[in-house]
Amino acid sequence: xxxxxxxxxxxxxxxxxxxxxxxxxxxxxxxxxxxxxxxxxxxxxxxxxxxxxxxxxxxxxxxxxxxxxxxxxxxxxxxxxxxxxxxxxxxxxxxxxxxxxxxxxxxxxxxxxxxxxxxxxxxxxxxxxxxxxxxxxxxxxxxxxxxxxxxxxxxxxxxxxxxxxxxxxxxxxxxxxxxxxxxxxxxxxxxxxxxxxxxxxxxxxxxxxxxxxxxxxxxxxxxxxxxxxxxxxxxxxxxxxxxxxxxxxxxxxxxxxxxxxxxxxxxxxxxxxxxxxxxxxxxxxxxxxxxxxxxxxxxxxxxxxxxxxxxxxxxxxxxxxxxxxxxxxxxxxxxxxxxxxxxxxxxxxxxxxxxxxxxxxxxxxxxxxxxxxxxxxxxxxxxxxxxxxxxxxxxxxxxxxxxxxxxxxxxxxxxxxxxxxxxxxxxxxxxxxxxxxxxxxxxxxxxxxxxxxxxxxxxxxxxxxxxxxxxxxxxxxxxxxxxxxxxxxxxxxxxxxx
Amino acid sequence: xxxxxxxxxxxxxxxxxxxxxxxxxxxxxxxxxxxxxxxxxxxxxxxxxxxxxxxxxxxxxxxxxxxxxxxxxxxxxxxxxxxxxxxxxxxxxxxxxxxxxxxxxxxxxxxxxxxxxxxxxxxxxxxxxxxxxxxxxxx
Numbered sequence: 001x002x003x004x005x006x007x008x009x010x011x012x013x014x015x016x017x018x019x020x021x022x023x024x025x026x027x028x029x030x031x032x033x034x035x036x037x038x039x040x041x042x043x044x045x046x047x048x049x050x051x052x053x054x055x056x057x058x059x060x061x062x063x064x065x066x067x068x069x070x071x072x073x074x075x076x077x078x079x080x081x082x083x084x085x086x087x088x089x090x091x092x093x094x095x096x097x098x099x100x101x102x103x104x105x106x107x108x109x110x111x112x113x114x115x116x117x118x119x120x121x122x123x124x125x126x127x128x129x130x131x132x133x134x135x136x137x138x139x140x141x142x143x144x145x146x147x148x149x150x151x152x153x154x155x156x157x158x159x160x161x162x163x164x165x166x167x168x169x170x171x172x173x174x175x176x177x178x179x180x181x182x183x184x185x186x187x188x189x190x191x192x193x194x195x196x197x198x199x200x201x202x203x204x205x206x207x208x209x210x211x212x213x214x215x216x217x218x219x220x221x222x223x224x225x226x227x228x229x230x231x232x233x234x235x236x237x238x239x240x241x242x243x244x245x246x247x248x249x250x251x252x253x254x255x256x257x258x259x260x261x262x263x264x265x266x267x268x269x270x271x272x273x274x275x276x277x278x279x280x281x282x283x284x285x286x287x288x289x290x291x292x293x294x295x296x297x298x299x300x301x302x303x304x305x306x307x308x309x310x311x312x313x314x315x316x317x318x319x320x321x322x323x324x325x326x327x328x329x330x331x332x333x334x335x336x337x338x339x340x341x342x343x344x345x346x347x348x349x350x351x352x353x354x355x356x357x358x359x360x361x362x363x364x365x366x367x368x369x370x371x372x373x374x375x376x377x378x379x380x381x382x383x384x385x386x387x388x389x390x391x392x393x394x395x396x397x398x399x400x401x402x403x404x405x406x407x408x409x410x411x412x413x414x415x416x417x418x419x420x421x422x423x424x425x426x427x428x429x430x431x432x433x434x435x436x437x438x439x440x441x442x443x444x445x446x447x448x449x450x451x452x453x454x455x456x457x458x459x460x461x462x463x464x465x466x467x468x469x470x471x472x473x474x475x476x477x478x479x480x481x482x483x484x485x486x487x488x489x490x491x492x493x494x495x496x497x498x
Numbered sequence: 499x500x501x502x503x504x505x506x507x508x509x510x511x512x513x514x515x516x517x518x519x520x521x522x523x524x525x526x527x528x529x530x531x532x533x534x535x536x537x538x539x540x541x542x543x544x545x546x547x548x549x550x551x552x553x554x555x556x557x558x559x560x561x562x563x564x565x566x567x568x569x570x571x572x573x574x575x576x577x578x579x580x581x582x583x584x585x586x587x588x589x590x591x592x593x594x595x596x597x598x599x600x601x602x603x604x605x606x607x608x609x610x611x612x613x614x615x616x617x618x619x620x621x622x623x624x625x626x627x628x629x630x631x632x633x634x635x636x637x
Binding site for chain 1: 514524557598602624628637
């Protein structure tokens with residue numbers, strides 16, 4: 001197990017974590033973007049080393065978001081939105097360093113608890129999922145899509161985005177290697193040469209998460225960077241671990257909430273931190289202090305969003321369903337190495353599974369060590385000018401898209417098409433996460449659906465195949481009904497006179 | 499009842515079944531959105547006008563135009579020196595510089611000089627990395 005821990009392996013994790021923190025700390029740049037941009041570098045690294053780099057980027061990217069959230073009141077990543085509520089007021093009263101360190105320790109705990117859950121839960125779930133037939137596999141994907149859509153800010157638009165993702169994924173040939181008949185469909189005349197294999201996953205991902213984010217920034221004029229004088233770390237109040245006294249339950253609960261939210265497909269870190277924060281406030285003895293610089297708020301938010309990191313890998317590695325947009329990108333790393341993730345992955349690739357667990361552990365420790373002891377320097381990351389960073393990222397996006405299929409220029413155009421589409425999605429209030437998960441799962445959903453009907457010749461098989469199918473239908477109906485009831489309740493609250 | 503639920507899949511046309519179902523579902527969902535959000539859709543013209551007026555047009559459209567130009571020129575330039583990656587290198591340097599200048603707010607020598615260095619060193623390093631250690635041919 002320990003033979004995989006080479007100097008290169010460790011360097012890639014530490015380097016990835018460092019770059020991830022930098023990406024996370026710059027508002028407008030996210031962990032997903034960091035993974036998207038660095039994905040092509042894994043091509044020549046091999047799977048274990050490539051994953052080491054990407055997992056470092058993931059953990060660093062999620063953690064780095066707390067820096068601008070606390071120092072500037074601007075979440076570096078969407079998942080650190082609730083960190084601003086109490087972190088920024090603390091920074092304003094000269095407790096920036098203390099708030100940052102509370103966030104860093106909480107991030108470490110959240111990351112480690114979720115890693116433990118991943119290590120214990122993913123192999124068990126995978127062992128269970130191996131027994132699934134095409135019917136259950138199709139229903140699992142259907143369930144994933146309904147959960148994801150149900151938890152979208154607008155359920156109807158969320159479902160539409162997911163189904164649109166499936167539709168786009170079906171463009172091209174019905175893959176013979178997966179049991180299809182090799183015929184083209186949904187390909188406009190004259191584009192058969194380029195679209196024979198459909199749109200490649202990675203240029204689509206890089207476009208939606210790299211180029212689209214920069215276009216959004218360009219649309220608002222690429223806000224000027226912050227000057228060093230604006231970044232006040234403050235050292236009036238020193239940090240001590242005593243601040244966690246009485247908060248261990250908050251820390252554990254928030255980490256587990258983050259992990260659970262991560263397991264739900266496509267929900268994302270912002271939901272993890274918001275649910276953790278709301279719970280911490282509800283169960284706090286001092287709820288009135290939340291939003292005014294209460295350390296418990298930072299603890300809940302940061303342990304919640306880092307809890308997501310391990311949780312989001314559970315469905316990916318046991319079922320082949322990504323838990324969030326960043327883990328969807330990790331599928332790209334597996335695809336590059338010709339490995340398919342799913343129930344058989346852990347059993348067939350024990351070395352890679354061990355490497356991932358070790359990489360996540362080292363990434364969390366590296367994140368803590370770097371951020372805890374050098375937080376004053378990381379605080380200055382927010383001052384890096386975007387007019388230098390963005391062109392470099394654009395160039396890296398092009399490199400990524402071009403090299404992913406050994407040099408196909410159409411992939412670069414795909415990057416542009418989906419970059420513009422990603423920008424348009426935000427204007428049309430469509431959601432990128434359900435779209436991308438639909439895009440990834442669409443081809444599998446088709447195969448499982450058609451093969452189920454070919455094998456059994458009756459549509460009732462989806463309801464009667466096994467008790468697992470029945471349970472999945474109960475969960476599907478429950479998730480939709482829950483979302484409808486929640487939307488109705490929210491509408492009633494909004495309509496009530498103040 | 500049994501006959502109603504029975505399905506026979508013709509292998510030759512099996513590639514059309516799922517896309518057709520998904521297209522119907524997409525159409526129904528689209529229709530549901532149009533019915534539910536009809537007021538908002540009717541007022542969409544105003545929303546797009548506001549988006550357009552609030553947009554930093556030079557930066558947004560400039561970034562798009564430069565990116566289009568960059569992608570369009572890379573292959574023709576690369577074809578002059580085939581399999582050397584020169585198309586990428588020679589197009590990336592001006593692209594980085596131009597987008598950097600476009601995104602910049604104050605264009606003094608102190609701001610331009612670091613950008614110029616990055617625009618020269620960045621693509622050159624990436625070109626070297628992919629051409630030599632990684633053996634991946636760029637356009």
